[in-house]
Amino acid sequence: MTALTKYTRLEATGLWRPTTEGQRKEVIVSIGKATLTISDLNEQAITHWSLAALARANPGERPAIYHPDGDPSETLELPADETEMIDAVETLRRAVARARPRPGRLRWLGMAASFAAVAAVLVFWLPGAMRDNTLRVVPQVKRVAIGDALLARMERVTGPACTDPLGTSALRRLGTRLGTPKLAVLPGLSRPALHLPGGVIALDRAVLEDYEEPDVAAGYILSEVARRANQDPLDSLLQVAGPWENFRLLTTGDLAPAVLDDYAEHLMKTPPPPADTSQLLALFETAQLRSTPFARARDITGETTLDLIEADPMLGRQTEPLLDDGTWLRLQNICGG
8 A cells, every 4th residue: 555655653642442331541553554553551462453444433523533344332532633643544544445446336337338338239230130130031022012112202203104005015125135124214313223122123214215225224224233233222221211110111011101202312312332343244244235335325435434345245246236126216215205
């Protein structure tokens, strides 16, 4: 104990009483390593009191009266003129009190740490774990229903999906050719294409009407396929909707209509992340399609899409037309010209 060093040779006289009924006796008081030693006038030790278990009966008063903690019947009275000894004892008592473990504080610290750990689990681990579980258990039929509901909400802004019969037949042929049978064309979509839960890929009419060949539209479709391969569209929805709606979908199988409204708006306003180039080129190769027309449509200079031009999997190779001219014209008129 650091505070003890300066008091190890300190002595004082006092009055000691062994019991409440006992006679007070003049004694010599000295401070040891961890004890207060009480001796008679012949310097024969009478008793030792532990500094760690020393209590004061009259805090702040003089003479100072001390007793072993829990036994107020045995007392030691230090006269008011023994100022140095009283101050030394008080200093040591405070030092012992500071060093003593505080179960209450430790308990509160333990509770706070426990709450912090639980909060960390709820904030950082639980939402991701719950989302992963939701993605595993939500059936395809529910994904389709969610995708259809989102498409219906977008139609309120874009106008109804184009349904010219001849154009719709041509759209089905394009979807079959690319392995993406669920296609929809919207007259006023705010971006060239987007994908929805359930497998639907929506196209803006401009990707059909503004280009001379269907390879450009095919490129936008395959870009959505590449993005969909990197992140489940239902996962994207749940990340935006938040943990409560995730829990709602997991437990009831439904999402709040307002959440679907907000997410439909989010999709139309948020630029899509870039599709992985290597994945996209692999999709062009599988479909036996040129990537250059799509790259030029995105950037006529080719500066920002040079990788799609230089690595065109069909470069220098003869390819079959994606659609015949008649089918392509019908597709371009799916929204009625």
